[in-house]
Amino acid sequence: MDRLNIKELKTELRTLYKEKRKELPQEEKQRMDKAICDRFLSLSSYRYADTILLYYPLKNEIDTQCIALDALEKGKRLAFPRCIENNEMVYHYVTSLDELTSGKYGINEPKEDLPLYVPSADSHALCVLPAIIYDKKGYRLGYGKGYYDRFLSSFKGTKAGLIYSDFIIDEIPHGRYDLRADVVITEKGVIPFAKN
Incomplete structure (x- = not known):
């Protein structure tokens, strides 16, 4: 499949599954969000992580606030992304969700004067990835700007990755720079993959 067809297919998948996510009944969404949160909080990789890199949910995305509150309560370092120039992003530590403000694309992000997350070899960091869909190999389809890939x-x-089980498809076209999730959590279970 050539690059143009891959791009078109990804656009179609984004449109289809964003619409499907909008159509989820609110009560069912809340039930699935809670199940995903509970499964995530029981992961050994979460228990042993000292730093959690988390996203603040956009409308209709899986609610991550339960993860944020649990991480803060347990004394873990919590950081959220902030979009910067050249389609890049950096993470800033927060001590409260009140330190988030509406930023680029209307996404809640940390204020830029908060301390920066700097990757460290001795840190046990866990990054939670937003996605529209995942495939059965752990590849994600995001919103198409490449922030997370970079x-x-x-x-x-x-x-x-956090995703509803009905949002896992057989295969997402991917390139050599696309990285897989190490683990995907759904309301029905935890799917581990070999580490990249």
Whole structure:
């Protein structure tokens, strides 16, 4: 499949599954979000992580606030991404969700004067990845700007995806720079993959 067809297919998949996510009944979404959160909080990679890199959910995304509150309560270092120039992002540590403010694309992100997360060889960091869909090999389809692909190219910690089980498809076209999640958590279970 050539690059143009791959791009078109990814655009179609994004449109289809964003619409499907919007159509989820609110009560069912809340039930699945809670199940995903509970499974995530029981992961050994979460228990042993000292730093959690988390995203703040956009409308209709899986609610990650339960993870944020648990991490803060347990004394873990919690960081959220902030978009910067050249489609790149950096993470800043927060001590409260009140330190987030509406930023680029209307996404809640940390204020830029907060301390920066700097990857460290001795840190046990866990990065939670937003996605529209995942495939059965752990590849994700995000929103198409490449922020996470660029960030993950130098990230050495564990990469975890949160997704509804009906949003896992057989295969997503991917390139050599696309990295897989190490683990994907759904409301039905935990799917581990070999580390990249």
